[in-house]
Amino acid sequence: MSTSNNNSERSRPLCMIPGPVEMSDTVLKANSTPATAHTDPVFSEAFGQVIEKLRTVVGTKDGQPFVIAGSGTLGWDQTAANLVEEGENVLVLSNGYFGEGLADCMETYGAQVTCLRAEPGKRQPLAEIAQALRAKKYKLVTVTQVDTSTGVLADVKGVADLVKEHSPETLVVVDGVCATAAERLYFDQWGVDVVVTASQKALGSPPGISVVVASQKALSVLAARKTRVPAYYVNWNRWLPIMKSYEARAPKYFATPCVQAIFALNTSLTEILSSSMEKVFAAHEQTAARVRAAVNKWELSTVATAPELCSNAMTAVWLPETIKAADLLPKLKARGVVAAGGILSGKAHRYFRLGHMGISATRDNGFVDATLRAVAEALEECGHGAAAAATGRSSPPRL
Amino acid sequence: MSTSNNNSERSRPLCMIPGPVEMSDTVLKANSTPATAHTDPVFSEAFGQVIEKLRTVVGTKDGQPFVIAGSGTLGWDQTAANLVEEGENVLVLSNGYFGEGLADCMETYGAQVTCLRAEPGKRQPLAEIAQALRAKKYKLVTVTQVDTSTGVLADVKGVADLVKEHSPETLVVVDGVCATAAERLYFDQWGVDVVVTASQKALGSPPGISVVVASQKALSVLAARKTRVPAYYVNWNRWLPIMKSYEARAPKYFATPCVQAIFALNTSLTEILSSSMEKVFAAHEQTAARVRAAVNKWELSTVATAPELCSNAMTAVWLPETIKAADLLPKLKARGVVAAGGILSGKAHRYFRLGHMGISATRDNGFVDATLRAVAEALEECGHGAAAAATGRSSPPRL
Numbered sequence: 146m147s148t149s150n151n152n153s154e155r156s157r158p159l160c161m162i163p164g165p166v167e168m169s170d171t172v173l174k175a176n177s178t179p180a181t182a183h184t185d186p187v188f189s190e191a192f193g194q195v196i197e198k199l200r201t202v203v204g205t206k207d208g209q210p211f212v213i214a215g216s217g218t219l220g221w222d223q224t225a226a227n228l229v230e231e232g233e234n235v236l237v238l239s240n241g242y243f244g245e246g247l248a249d250c251m252e253t254y255g256a257q258v259t260c261l262r263a264e265p266g267k268r269q270p271l272a273e274i275a276q277a278l279r280a281k282k283y284k285l286v287t288v289t290q291v292d293t294s295t296g297v298l299a300d301v302k303g304v305a306d307l308v309k310e311h312s313p314e315t316l317v318v319v320d321g322v323c324a325t326a327a328e329r330l331y332f333d334q335w336g337v338d339v340v341v342t343a344s345q346k347a348l349g350s351p352p353g354i355s356v357v358v359a360s361q362k363a364l365s366v367l368a369a370r371k372t373r374v375p376a377y378y379v380n381w382n383r384w385l386p387i388m389k390s391y392e393a394r395a396p397k398y399f400a401t402p403c404v405q406a407i408f409a410l411n412t413s414l415t416e417i418l419s420s421s422m423e424k425v426f427a428a429h430e431q432t433a434a435r436v437r438a439a440v441n442k443w444e445l446s447t448v449a450t451a452p453e454l455c456s457n458a459m460t461a462v463w464l465p466e467t468i469k470a471a472d473l474l475p476k477l478k479a480r481g482v483v484a485a486g487g488i489l490s491g492k493a494h495r496y497f498r499l500g501h502m503g504i505s506a507t508r509d510n511g512f513v514d515a516t517l518r519a520v521a522e523a524l525e526e527c528g529h530g531a532a533a534a535a536t537g538r539s540s541p542p543r544l
Numbered sequence: 545m546s547t548s549n550n551n552s553e554r555s556r557p558l559c560m561i562p563g564p565v566e567m568s569d570t571v572l573k574a575n576s577t578p579a580t581a582h583t584d585p586v587f588s589e590a591f592g593q594v595i596e597k598l599r600t601v602v603g604t605k606d607g608q609p610f611v612i613a614g615s616g617t618l619g620w621d622q623t624a625a626n627l628v629e630e631g632e633n634v635l636v637l638s639n640g641y642f643g644e645g646l647a648d649c650m651e652t653y654g655a656q657v658t659c660l661r662a663e664p665g666k667r668q669p670l671a672e673i674a675q676a677l678r679a680k681k682y683k684l685v686t687v688t689q690v691d692t693s694t695g696v697l698a699d700v701k702g703v704a705d706l707v708k709e710h711s712p713e714t715l716v717v718v719d720g721v722c723a724t725a726a727e728r729l730y731f732d733q734w735g736v737d738v739v740v741t742a743s744q745k746a747l748g749s750p751p752g753i754s755v756v757v758a759s760q761k762a763l764s765v766l767a768a769r770k771t772r773v774p775a776y777y778v779n780w781n782r783w784l785p786i787m788k789s790y791e792a793r794a795p796k797y798f799a800t801p802c803v804q805a806i807f808a809l810n811t812s813l814t815e816i817l818s819s820s821m822e823k824v825f826a827a828h829e830q831t832a833a834r835v836r837a838a839v840n841k842w843e844l845s846t847v848a849t850a851p852e853l854c855s856n857a858m859t860a861v862w863l864p865e866t867i868k869a870a871d872l873l874p875k876l877k878a879r880g881v882v883a884a885g886g887i888l889s890g891k892a893h894r895y896f897r898l899g900h901m902g903i904s905a906t907r908d909n910g911f912v913d914a915t916l917r918a919v920a921e922a923l924e925e926c927g928h929g930a931a932a933a934a935t936g937r938s939s940p941p942r943l
Contacts, residue, residue, distance in 0.1 A: 160579035165803055167579045176804060177576035180559035180566045182882050183751070214752045215777065216613045218799035222777045250776040345800060352582070353613050353752045353802030376775055377649040378614065378621045398887070400617035401744060403752030404564055405575060406805070483581050488797070 158478055161516045162485040163293045163323055163459035163500035165345040165352050168409075169416060169508075176351055176409035183404055184396040191411040192391040192402065198414040199358060202348075202422060203325060203340050205332035208358045211384050212410070214403040215355035217322040217343030219379065221250040223357050224287075224318055224339050226376040227367050231255035233284040236277055236315075238304065240268050242294035242488050247287055247320055254375065259283075265295055265489055266450040271303050278311040284366075285316035285338070290324035294488045296461035296498065297449045298328060305335045316363055322346060325356075326417055327429045327458035327502040338363040344406065347429070347458055347502035349413035353406045417507075425507055426457075432506040432513055433457035436499060439517045443524055448496055458502040461487070468527045469494045476523035482516050557877055560915045561884040562692045562722055562858035562899035564744040564751050567808075568815060568907075575750055575808035582803055583795040590810040591790040591801065597813040598757060601747075601821060602724065602739050604731035607757045610783050611809070613802040614754035616721040616742030618778065620649040622756050623686075623717055623738050625775040626766050630654035632683040635676055635714075637703065639667050641693035641887050646686055646719055653774065658682075664694055664888055665849040670702050677710040683765075684715035684737070689723035693887045695860035695897065696848045697727060704734045715762055721745060724755075725816055726828045726857035726901040737762040743805065746828070746857055746901035748812035752805045816906075824906055825856075831905040831912055832856035835898060838916045842923055847895055857901040860886065867926045868893045875922035881915050 160167055181188050192212070199210040211223060229235060235256040237248040240263050248260045261269045261277055278286070286308060288299045305317045316338040321330060325340060327347035332340060338360040345352035359367075359381070367374075367381055374380040383399045390397035417425055437455060440447055440462050448461035464470065470486035471494060477484050485500075487493040499520070505512040559566055580587050591611070598609040610622060628634060634655040636647040639662050647659045660668045660676055677685070685707055687698045704716045715737040720729060724739060726746035731739060737759040744751035758766075758780070766773075766780055773779040782798050789796035816824055836854060839846055839861050847860035863869065869885035870893060876883050884899075886892040898919070904911040 157578055157580075160581055162581050162583070165579050165582065165800065173576040173578060177572040179556055179572060180564050181556075182559055182561050182884070183564065184561070184884070185882065214613060214615045214754075215618070216799035216802070219614070219777045222775065225776070253772070253774070253776040253779075343800065345803075351802065351804040352800045353805050355613075373652070375652070376621065377624070377652040378618045379777075380652075400615035401564065401742065401751045403615070403750065403805075404744075405750040406752050406802075483584065485581070485583070 158481045158483045159512055159516060160483050161499055161501070161505065161512065162483060163498050164502070166349070166500050166503045167505050167512060168349055168351065168413070169504055171416065172350055172409050172413045175412040176405050178405050178408045181404050183402050186394070188404055188407070189391055189394045189396050191408050193394045195407055195411045195414060196388060196392045198411070198418055199356060201418055202414065203330055203332040203358050204334065204422065205358060205360070208332055208360050209364060209385070209388065211357040211359065211381060211388060212407065213355045213379070213384065214353060214400070214406070216352060217341065217355060218246070219355035220322070220341030220343070220357045221247050222376065223355065223379045223381065224341060225251050225254035225256065226374055226379050227381045228316060228339070228363060229254050229256045229284055230370060230372050232257060234259065234281055236261065236283045236286040238269050238274065238286065238288045238299065239263070240289055240295055240297045240299060241265065241292035243292050243320060243322070244289045247289065251287070263297070265492065266297060266448045266454070268297055268299050268454060271300065271307060274304060275307050275311060278307055278315070283312065283315045285318050287318040287320060289320040290328055290330070291456040291458050293323040293459065295448045296456045296459045297454050298456045301330060301337070302335050305337060309336055316366060323458055324456070326425065327506065328456065329426045332358065344410050348410065349417065349503040350410045351406060353403055354410055420507065428507040429457040429502060432501050433460065435513065436460045436501055436517065439521070443521065443529070459498060459500045461496050461498045463496045465529050468524070468529060470497045472527050473497055473523050476526050477519050480519035480522060482519040484520070557880045557882045558911055558914060559882050560898055560900070560904065560911065561882060562897050563901070565748070565899050565902045566904050566911060567748055567750065567812065568903055570815065571749055571808050571812045574811040575804050577804050577807045580803050582801050585793070587803055587806070588790055588793045588795050590807050592793045594806055594810045594813060595787060595791045597810070597817055598755060600817055601813065602729055602731040602757050603733065603821065604757060604759070607731055607759050608763060608784070608787065610756040610758065610780060610787060611806065612754045612783065613752060613799070613805070615751060616740065616754060617645070618754035619721070619740030619742070619756045620646050621775065622754065622778045622780065623740060624650050624653035624655065625773055625778050626780045627715060627738070627762060628653050628655045628683055629769060629771050631656060633658065633680055635660065635682045635685040637668050637673065637685065637687045637698065638662065639688055639694055639696045639698060640664065640691035642691050642719060642721070643688045646688065650686070662696070664891065665696060665847045665853070667696055667698050667853060670699065670706060673703060674706050674710060677706055677714070682711060682714045684717050686717040686719060688719040689727055689729070690855040690857050692722040692858065694847045695855045695858045696853050697855045700729060700736070701734050704736060708735055715765060722855070722857055725824060726905065727855065728825045731757065731759070743809050747809065748816065748902040749809045750805060752802055753809055819906065827906040828856040828901060831900050832859065834912065835859045835900055835916065838920070842920065842928070858897060858899045860895050860897045862895045864928050867923070867928060869896045871926050872896055872922050875925050876918050879918035879921060881918040883919070
């Protein structure tokens with residue numbers, strides 16, 4: 146891992162929400178590349194590299210990356226519009242807000258959705274998923290690897306193994322928006338068919354690019370459709386020649402690519418792969434363990450109800466009953482750290498969320514330590530005594 | 545107009561294609577803003593300003609801007625998915641490649657498309673459009689204000705007037721991707737219902753934002769739909785509360801906005817509106833006139849067959865029979881100017897295209913003069929004598 150500190154401008158607060166996340170100065174500089182034609186060889190080279198590097202990041206030899214201007218959400222549309230036909234069955238494993246959104250998107254494109262919902266902080270037992278797979282034939286099963294609303298880590302390998310066992314023709318779709326390049330994923334080895342992600346999380350770039358990787362099996366499902374793809378912009382049949390052409394370093398036009406954002410993404414991918422994915426995953430695991438140790442010291446609980454359910458990309462933390470997220474967050478910001486409140490309906494004010502992915506996890510920049518110190522102090526200021534103890538202070542809570 | 549020169553890095557070539565176009569250093573700097581939460585008040589302020597400023601740019605009091613991560617093409621999906629229901633009639637006025645694309649997108653969302661095609665370099669006579677409007681009831685009529693494939697300027701006011709006269713309930717949709725903020729458009733005054741544009745043309749920002757402005761009439765058509773919107777990401781029902789919230793400077797989530805790109809767009813909109821739209825339009829008209837004068841001196845013809853058909857944002861120029869675009873463009877690039885070849889099917893190598901919008905048109909930075917000099921020299925090097933005369937050289941062509 147690089148030991149360089151990042152972001153020379155330290156007058157601004159650290160952005161420690163679960164995405165967008167802190168970016169390296171090099172990535173930011175690439176995002177301000179002067180006007181460059183989307184047909185320029187310099188750009189074709191960068192775009193081609195992005196496509197190749199994304200394969201390495203998710204662990205596939207022949208998966209097909211789609212790199213399209215849009216937000217992470219657009220990846221849901223890509224998946225639903227290309228791989229689902231009217232009336233087909235989709236099994237959605239929902240661990241929170243983003244699982245629900247994905248189910249909603251699938252229904253928009255005509256899917257008959259069966260949604261297995263876990264209680265907040267938990268994930269579906271594999272036995273329940275196996276039962277669902279045996280009960281009905283599904284075109285695809287979706288799993289949100291990390292639901293940003295709860296910080297719960299899904300068992301993608303477990304799900305993929307069950308699909309192989311009970312319904313091998315079903316496509317395995319992973320929403321990796323808050324996971325890819327932070328959580329372990331071995332696309333080919335595990336038998337994943339689609340990973341949906343975005344530029345602004347562990348990929349370490351500004352928001353604005355929808356990144357999807359599709360297996361050859363998924364593309365063959367697209368090719369075998371009985372009905373036309375019911376969308377224009379996200380139609381992979383239009384993008385496939387574009388991605389193949391840019392990978393061959395030749396420009397081809399469907400819609401104008403986001404040139405600066407792709408230069409930035411290429412830069413962040415270079416930085417990520419300057420290490421190995423194994424080291425990147427390990428760094429996220431070590432960082433997440435430090436965050437969880439701090440949560441323990443504060444005598445608070447993660448929303449994820451067990452260590453193996455805790456994401457390595459982010460952590461959601463229940464607050465003491467006396468403290469609301471709206472009390473804590475301004476005190477954190479006053480200490481130079483921006484964290485996020487909750488988003489679970491009815492429980493949003495009861496917890497807060499920290500992102501610890503990308504350079505905050507992989508580099509020795511002190512971002513996470515500064516964040517943990519700031520949280521401890523802010524909790525103390527809110528009257529939570531254990532936090533004081535955690536930072537070595539024995540003074541009683543002020544309130 | 546500002547007289548500042550832009551882009552300190554002059555070692556790179558000028559990007560004089562019809563988009564993406566040259567950007568100011570200030571815009572590029574804004575695009576490298578360090579990580580900022582999409583819930584940060586600083587970002588809400590920028591996003592709110594973008595929404596307000598876009599109204600001024602297109603000339604509307606109560607039109608509703610949608611500012612969504614994506615390319616200009618995504619605006620076609622926005623329009624089709626929200627405003628057209630299965631089987632409804634749409635009249636597409638096609639002046640080239642992009643008119644055809646828009647027709648294709650409309651059909652994807654179930655429209656019954658009638659396409660009035662003009663010959664390359666021309667636009668449909670108003671009488672023909674009037675006849676079409678009398679012959680059938682259309683849900684909407686689309687007009688590509690400048691078709692980037694030909695540089696032909698449509699008569700948007702003429703079309704809108706005809707719609708008012710013959711079919712006032714029909715929505716007027718303008719594809720302004722290569723026009724907005726360069727060509728005159730008076731949204732409220734002319735009775736336009738939708739303008740589709742993008743960040744990377746005369747709006748002077750990097751590519752990556754789909755910008756649409758919809759009239760209240762268009763929104764009432766959306767509200768009166770009999771069927772659900774058949775898409776998720778581009779569903780205005782999901783975005784409307786987001787846009788209203790950010791305009792009130794309060795963050796609200798549907799999909800992560802492209803934070804850096806929106807900071808950049810806010811900066812370029814500030815620069816555009818530091819003048820008045822009238823002055824901005826006039827500057828584009830004056831610049832385009834200089835380009836056309838040069839084309840005349842070169843004894844070449846614009847693809848647009850008459851002066852009133854020539855766009856003020858870009859110019860497409862037929863090459864002499866002896867010169868192909870692939871001959872000219874490298875010689876231009878060797879002189880520090882990147883232009884574009886043609887894209888009309890079967891005629892692509894027979895012409896080249898120059899963009900002259902945004903800061904190239906509105907600022908005294910010499911970009912257009914440098915471009916015209918480079919073209920004259922490159923034409924001469926290709927053996928075209930008149931070009932030599934244009935730059936005051938009497939030496940005979942080298943070939």
